[in-house]
Amino acid sequence: MKRIIMHIDVNNAFLSWSAIDLLNNGSKYDIRKSYAVIGGDEKKRRGIVLAKSIACKKLGIKTADTLYSAKQKCPALRVFPPNFPFYKEMSKKMFSLLSVYSPDIEVASIDECYLDYGKVQNLYGDPFLFAKKIQKQIFDELGFTVNIGIANNKLCAKMASDFSKPYKIHTLYEEEVEEKLYPLPIEELYGCGKRTSEKLRKFGIKTIGDLAHFDVESLKPIFKNMAVPLVESARGINRDLVCSExxxxxxxxxxxxxxxxxxxxxxxxxxxxxxxxxxxxxxxxxxxxxxxxxxxxxxxxxxxxxxxxxxxxxxxxxxxxxxxxxxxxxxxxxxxxxxxxxxxxxxxxxxxxxxxxxxxxxxxxxxxxxxxxxxxxxxxxxxxxxxxxxxxxxxxxxxxxxx
Ligand SMILES: [Mg+2]
Incomplete structure (x- = not known):
């Protein structure tokens, strides 16, 4: 039987969670809807952008920009310090909410996890409807949005949750790989870093589909034992288990x-x-x-x-x-x-x-x-x-x- 894995990922986690924290503490305005970033210590020149609002993104502010350069791009910018204890609390609440439905959850980072849905599907039915339900429940009960990717393995679920944001659900089942995964630029293949994709481009590989169809043997001299896993992941093949332990x-x-x-x-x-x-x-x-x-x-x-x-x-x-x-x-x-x-x-x-x-x-x-x-x-x-x-x-x- 095919597996069904969901990848649940908080949209703009630090900014969303800080927005909730500020609203809880009497703030009148939602920083998600203004020029705001979460940033390290501004007084130290090392301060960088940890998260930015959509408005800031439109002005070209990127994660890991220095606060100094972010302010040059947007003089009206407001900088809020991160509140990690609160982030942890929100993260825990989300995983807690999800684990009511399944014990097979692998926490991938503070704001994302994998859920092995195949094991509980007979309890909750259609994966897409279930994803909709938990997405809404997270929003109603915790106040923030998530993206959910649904697929037959972890890699495709992760890729799917990244397709378009926020508050979206995407599927990337085996039979959809050609249509949805192959047209994407090679840089977007999960696990394929900047250096790897630069090397692949030298082979004339521009898209994930190009890599999927490429002759593995000719990649081996350069990529050694990474050649096979690389081509396999381009084909949407991944055997990793959801490790809740x-x-x-x-x-x-x-x-x-x-x-x-x-x-x-x-x-x-x-x-x-x-x-x-x-x-x-x-x-x-x-x-x-x-x-x-x-x-x-x-x-x-x-x-x-x-x-x-x-x-x-x-x-x-x-x-x-x-x-x-x-x-x-x-x-x-x-x-x-x-x-x-x-x-x-x-x-x-x-x-x-x-x-x-x-x-x-x-x-x-x-x-x-x-x-x-x-x-x-x-x-x-x-x-x-x-x-x-x-x-x-x-x-x-x-x-x-x-x-
Ligand atoms: Mg996220």
């Missing part, structure tokens, strides 16, 4: 030594519940979501055993995590007294993911998060053991009765 940090865990050796599964579950609450609290403090749940135990003869499971969705909810902990634990054989027990959360991401589209499950998740939030606040205020959810309290009082 790259931004997944290390796990969080906790284990406790029990006051006595315990073999009773129900009793052990009470401890697991307590541990899960605490690791989930740490997870939420770090604003992370976990895919994998691992239960570890040590028997009285010091043998260590662990068992784990990867969830379909990443979560930070105590209830959901405990459900998986319980499942994993009940699959473990307990034939002797346990002296140590622990829970570990792995495959952490910065974003919650939701599989499926059932509405009631969204609402349930929302309710649980609110409850978790309230409990976290209480725990921070009054200490870790003071408050438990009703389900935990029931079990605890049951245990008390037993005593």
């Amino acid at each position: 790259a931004w997944i940090p290390k796990g969080i865990g906790n284990e406790i030594t029990l006051p006595k050796d315990i073999q009773d599964k129900n009793e052990l579950l009470l401890y697991l519940r307590e541990i899960t609450e605490n690791v989930a609290l740490r997870l939420r403090k770090q604003k992370k979501y976990a895919y994998t749940v691992c239960v570890t135990l040590k028997t009285k003869d010091f043998k260590r055993r662990s068992h784990q499971k990867k969830r379909k969705n990443a979560t930070d909810g105590t209830e959901e995590l405990y459900e998986t902990v319980r499942e994993v634990f009940l699959e473990m054989q307990i034939e002797e007294g346990v002296r140590l027990i622990g829970v570990r959360l792995d495959h952490l991401t910065d974003y919650r993911t939701i599989q499926g589209t059932l509405f009631d499950s969204f609402e349930q998740i929302d309710d649980h998060s609110k409850l978790d939030e309230a409990i976290d606040t209480m725990k921070r205020k009054y200490g870790i053991k003071v408050i438990k959810k009703a389900s935990a309290v029931e079990k605890v009082s049951f245990e008390n009765r037993k005593d």
Whole structure:
């Protein structure tokens, strides 16, 4: 089956985000609609243009121009300093919004990512309509526009998102490569730098199509082992995978030594519940979501055993995590007294993911998060053991009765 990859790219990210930041802070005018640039320190002569408005672009101001030369091109120019913490926040919000639809997102830079749509297409349907929907959602909820490129691989998706801007969606499927990619000048081939394209032009290669049809063998003496990948990319061929793992940090865990050796599964579950609450609290403090749940135990003869499971969705909810902990634990054989027990959360991401589209499950998740939030606040205020959810309290009082 053919892959479907989307490349989502914020239009003029730094300028758009600064505009939002300024509007949020009471500014009356939108710098996107005036002669404005985001620039480094003006007092230091090194200051350069990091981003420019469309009006500035029309006057010939380019990214990486010195502020000095930009002002010569446009005396009315206003320069705004970058606000990187705010950019990061906006970036995170966008990836977070997208990862609700798919865990297979590769963050390529602060303002762009790839989404492996093929894997979730059966949930959301037509790629173009889906792209329209998320483009609108980003605009409505976050206030900025993105371009989206849709294709059968990363290279073509990236190229497509660059076709024309802003707020556009372009496709560049395999069958469209000849029509849409081949006429472009060779300089526009992604990954083909200035020096490479200069060399290619010496071969009479002016367009991407020229390169696509060129004899690879005759390029080999100059480009060595880059010759084949170059010609392949001109033909729109690319096999790179969407690597969502790259931004997944290390796990969080906790284990406790029990006051006595315990073999009773129900009793052990009470401890697991307590541990899960605490690791989930740490997870939420770090604003992370976990895919994998691992239960570890040590028997009285010091043998260590662990068992784990990867969830379909990443979560930070105590209830959901405990459900998986319980499942994993009940699959473990307990034939002797346990002296140590622990829970570990792995495959952490910065974003919650939701599989499926059932509405009631969204609402349930929302309710649980609110409850978790309230409990976290209480725990921070009054200490870790003071408050438990009703389900935990029931079990605890049951245990008390037993005593
Ligand atoms: Mg961008």
